[in-house]
Amino acid sequence: MAAFDFKEIAPPNKGEDRDQFELFAREFLTMKGFAVLIDPDRGPDAGRDLVVEETRTGVAGETKVKWLVSCKHNAHSGASVLQSAESDIRDRIETHGCAGFIGFYSAVASSGLATKLRALEKTYPTIVFDREKIEASLLASREGIVLARRFMPVSTSSWERDHPKAAKIFAEEPSLKCKACGKELLGKHPSGIVVSWQTYSEEANLSFKTKHEHVYWCCKGDCDARLEEEFAKPGLIDGWEDISDLAIPIAYIRCVMSTLNELHNREQYSQEAFDATKELLLNLFPMVAREPSANDHERIQSLSAIPAHFGGWGYE
Structure with a gap:
């Protein structure tokens, strides 16, 4: 069962909050370590929602890689992201002077789009964050949970209630060790x-x-x-x-x-x-x-x- 309900984020085609999913993508990618070079905006964007930069550190120093980000928020319809929704990816990457493509989707990519992206990888690196990968990243850190609270407060609150963690009250973590063998009994799942x-x-x-x-x-x-x-x-x-x-x-x-x-x-x-x-x-x-x-x-x-x-x- 999914932890978060992406339908809490406003749909992209109506209302004052129609750019919420793009803003969520910006905050998510910032959390992942990317630097945002071009923010989401309204109006013609020549096929880009954001442009972000990744800094890679190696033996020879730092290398900066620019990524074109495309956001597709299909959670409300439940439809997969079709190949037709991502037209001319190569041209869009080159138009914005980028070196790679990131698909940020609240649904899964269709088989046709997945095939298209695999072919693109021969020339340009690609990353796809679908709802499962986004959710896994959010759940992996406290920072991710805080971000989920901002954009999906109802489902995040429900998940936190059913997956409680010990409150940080004392300097040391709570601990009860078995009197016989010394095993810790207060862990993720208390026992004994x-x-x-x-x-x-x-x-x-x-x-x-x-x-x-x-x-x-x-x-x-x-x-x-x-x-x-x-x-x-x-x-x-x-x-x-x-x-x-x-x-x-x-x-x-x-x-x-x-x-x-x-x-x-x-x-x-x-x-x-x-x-x-x-x-x-x-x-x-x-x-x-x-x-x-x-x-x-x-x-x-x-x-x-x-x-x-x-x-x-x-x-x-």
Whole structure:
């Protein structure tokens, strides 16, 4: 599924914003490192939308290459860019004193145009930025996302919401490493579990207060099993939460409120468990300082449908 909707950019044949796609091309090519020599304008342009310059650095010094840029905004019609839409490319390149051709398209080039451009490459270098290549370049950097926000704000906002990144709040990146193997658990896709060991009483003793003895995080499977052997003691019971769930804003708030309620009820924390809980909350906070995504909402609904005694949130 496409990340950006190029139809947010005004069509080229009507309205005051009909040159928006050419302006977008200018900003995009500037981001890619080209210097703009001739900007987009209205009126007869002799077959060019922009002229840009590329600086190539080699052993013998710098070489400057001028490129003719042709913009075709077919996203609204959905039609491919036809061969007839790019007539006399060689003449246009020479008329503007350029050494290469760049096609900047919001759709794909037709097979006829693609064949024509391959033939042109024998004489002049050609580059085609179609919607897929443009999108890939925009997604590859923060600068690209900022540019996409300017010209396609609605679809960019939707994409960012569903592809959250940790907020830059602290000097160091958030980090939770497995207590057993040292693997980083807070990456692009958070993994692993948080385990808490606490005291319990099998008797109906109203004066009994739970004490949280140990809190740690680890990989699921072998690492979890190894640590369970180490920490399991008579009088202790364990509980766990998926780190990927705690990285959801609503689940994070639920965890914070649960911790506050435990402290209010005078449940005790060993110094080790309390320090680990603070470390957990601090490192998860940059992950949740955002709007919940569609996947987050689906996961919350799923957790709410699972009984609490089976590890979910339901029936409380």
